[in-house]
Amino acid sequence: MAARGARGHQVGAAAGHGDMHRLIQEFIDYLRVERGLAGNTLAAYRRDLAHFAAFLGNRGLPLAAVDRPLLTAYLHELHRRGRSAATRARRLAALRGFFRYLHEEGHLATDPTEGMASPRLERRLPRIVSVEEVGRLVGAPDPSRPEGLRDRALLELLYATGMRVSELVGLDLDDVHLEHGYARCRGKGGKERVVPVGVPALRAVREYLLHGRPRLVRNLGERALFLNRRGGRLSRQAVWKLIKAYARATGIGRAVTPHTLRHSFATHLLAGGADLRSVQELLGHADVATTQIYTHLTRRHLLETYMRAHPRARQEPARSTDR
Numbered sequence: 001m002a003a004r005g006a007r008g009h010q011v012g013a014a015a016g017h018g019d020m021h022r023l024i025q026e027f028i029d030y031l032r033v034e035r036g037l038a039g040n041t042l043a044a045y046r047r048d049l050a051h052f053a054a055f056l057g058n059r060g061l062p063l064a065a066v067d068r069p070l071l072t073a074y075l076h077e078l079h080r081r082g083r084s085a086a087t088r089a090r091r092l093a094a095l096r097g098f099f100r101y102l103h104e105e106g107h108l109a110t111d112p113t114e115g116m117a118s119p120r121l122e123r124r125l126p127r128i129v130s131v132e133e134v135g136r137l138v139g140a141p142d143p144s145r146p147e148g149l150r151d152r153a154l155l156e157l158l159y160a161t162g163m164r165v166s167e168l169v170g171l172d173l174d175d176v177h178l179e180h181g182y183a184r185c186r187g188k189g190g191k192e193r194v195v196p197v198g199v200p201a202l203r204a205v206r207e208y209l210l211h212g213r214p215r216l217v218r219n220l221g222e223r224a225l226f227l228n229r230r231g232g233r234l235s236r237q238a239v240w241k242l243i244k245a246y247a248r249a250t251g252i253g254r255a256v257t258p259h260t261l262r263h264s265f266a267t268h269l270l271a272g273g274a275d276l277r278s279v280q281e282l283l284g285h286a287d288v289a290t291t292q293i294y295t296h297l298t299r300r301h302l303l304e305t306y307m308r309a310h311p312r313a314r315q316e317p318a319r320s321t322d323r
Contacts, residue, residue, distance in 0.1 A: 020053045020063050027101050032281075036190050040166055048094035067112050071095065075119065086117040092118055128264040129256060134159055136250040137243075138204075147229070149212030151242055153204040154226055156181070158258055160201035162265035162283050164188075165236045165258035171225040178202055180208075187284040195282055266294045 028046055031037045037045075050155075055074055056063065064133050078088050096113045103111040107234040129137065138155045142148035157176075158168055167185040178181045181202060195203075218231025226234040239258055247256035262283070269279050 020056065021050075023063070023102065023107065024049045024053065024098070027098050031087065037166070038166070039187055041188065044090075045094050048091045049098055052095060058101040064108070066099070068116065071112060071116060075309070077121075088119040092116065108228065116285055124211060127254065128267050129252060129260060131268060133250075133252050134261070134264060137246055137252070137256070138200075140246040140250050143207070145214040146212040148209040149204075150216065150226055150234075151246070153201070153208035153212070154239065155246070155261070156201035156204040158196065159265055160198045161185070161195040162262045162269075163195070164262060164284075165239050168258070169224075169226060169234050169239060170238055172223040173225055174204055174223075176225060178206055185284075188286075191284065193281070193284050218303075263294070266291070270294050 016141070021136075024046065027049070028042055031045060032042055052074065055077070056066070061070070075088050075092065078091065092113070096116070097110045099108065102108045130269045138152060138159065141151035143152065154168060155162065158165075161183055163183075163185055164187065167187055170185065170186060175185065176197070181198075182194050182196050184192060184194050213225075213227060216227040216229065216231055220235075222231060224233035228234050228238060236258075243256055243258055243261075266279050266283055269282070270276070274290060276291055276295065279294065280288045283291060285291045
């Protein structure tokens, strides 16, 4: 405890001089080493905390000046600038983690975020594509080109497994087991899970490995499954762009992203009779409440199908002629 107190005194003095960026780096190091958070999550924390640091810097305020009214003013400023409730909630969550860490480590005497309520979030249902649209999407790449074989394999794999795009591009050659029909991926926080892979996706990956990847590889020691034209690991941004292009080319008249295929995977499974816990495991959700949103989506889809297909669903009731 004495060491912590001495450390708190030293850092507190530095914090009084606005040395927030060093504390942010210390917090990011803690999240990486102690919590094992993924690189994308760490980058999001860094961006959100840097934004708040700029807010303080523009007002000439030290970290020691942060209190509940100042944090409330920061959130109001975000709202005034048109930031969504989700963005405001995310930034407050980053600040909560940061200030809780500083308080627990003895850097600050109190945690100014304690007890603060998050902005109320609108519960938006995720966008999905239909089974027919998925078929058009995965059939769009040109199989005569190595990039086409790659793109068909990754599209099939995204829909077959519900992987996040970061999990997909992180796959190595030995992560997909064609003979046993499963893939091993690393999710948020480095957590590993095994997901089954259907026959069409296995077939597409096999074709890519036989006839596509050998034409893209430059370094025989490269272990990444999906390669770009230069023979390196395909990026998340590249996958976003190619899915957007294929959706446009097949006439899907709305935005389609890698996460759209993940949402569609979950929704189609539930509509086909899968139980919620199984879908939670397949998606790698820590909390089943995160998965439950897909049940709302399935019910809405069923209602829309009923209203569209049932011959008497929209029929107006006959008016009484009694006087």
